[in-house]
Amino acid sequence: MVEVFVTLFVIMDPVGTVPIFLSLTSGRSVDHARRAAWQAVTVSFFVIVVFAVFGQGILDYLSISLPALQCAGGLLLLLVALELLTGKDDQPLAANGGNVALVPLGTPLLAGPGAIVATMVFARRVDTFGDxxxxxxxxxxxxxxxxxxxxxxxxxxxxxxxxxxxxVTRIAGLLLSAIAVQMVADAVRAFVEQ
Structure with a gap:
């Protein structure tokens, strides 16, 4: 349990999520922000559990490699980061009635490729009910x-x-863009090594 918790804690980074969460929910009511926190965690939990149980089967069925999933998540995060850096308050997600708690908070920020892959690896090692x-x-x-x-x-x-x-929004945008670029770079490296 400790290994799973520590690994996912480092990957999902609750402390690093706070500035991004504050940036994406600024200008909204406290009730809306609380609801967004609950929804983001619920979405993340659902995605992680689905991929823990069915992840490898889903990727195999769709002929998607893990690097492709990681690259897609990185590109999506980069778009969000650029919006934070340029100061666009009228985000397309919000303008279209979208919910920032679902995308980008729930996924791919919390339940991103790193967390999904780590969970799939832990799920493969389950042999007993204790595991x-x-x-x-x-x-x-x-x-x-x-x-x-x-x-x-x-x-x-x-x-x-x-x-x-x-x-905080500008700093979060900078950090999020670095995370996104790193995800894409890791995916490219994995593509080359295949």
Whole structure:
């Protein structure tokens, strides 16, 4: 359980998610932000569980390699990062009635290619009910920490005010773009090594 929890904690990065969460939910009510935190964690949990159980079968059926999945996730994150860096408040997702809790927060930020691949690897190693319990508890535990981090980041929003949110948004955009570029670079490296 500890190995699963620590691995997913490092990959999903609850602390690093907070500035991105604050940026994507700024200008909305506290109730909306709380709902977004809950929805993002629920979506992430659902995606991780589906890929833990059916992941390899889904990728095999669609003839998708893990590097292709990773590259797609990186490109999607890069688009979101560019919107944060350029200061576009009228995000296409919000304008079209989209929900930022689903995309990009729930997936690919929380339940991204790294977390999906790690979960699939842990799921392959399950031989006993004890192993299954350890994987399940690790997944549930990291999602609980993710929810707590986003849920209790809202008082920070009141403290830093609008100018602080703008600064956090630009920093989050920069960090998110670096994560996205790294994901694409790792995918390209994996494609070359195949």
């Amino acid at each position: 299954l319990d350890a994987v399940a508890l690790g997944i549930v535990g990291v999602h609980l920490v993710l929810w707590l981090a986003m849920r209790f980041s809202l008082p920070i929003l009141k403290l830093i005010r609008e100018s602080g949110v703008m600064l």
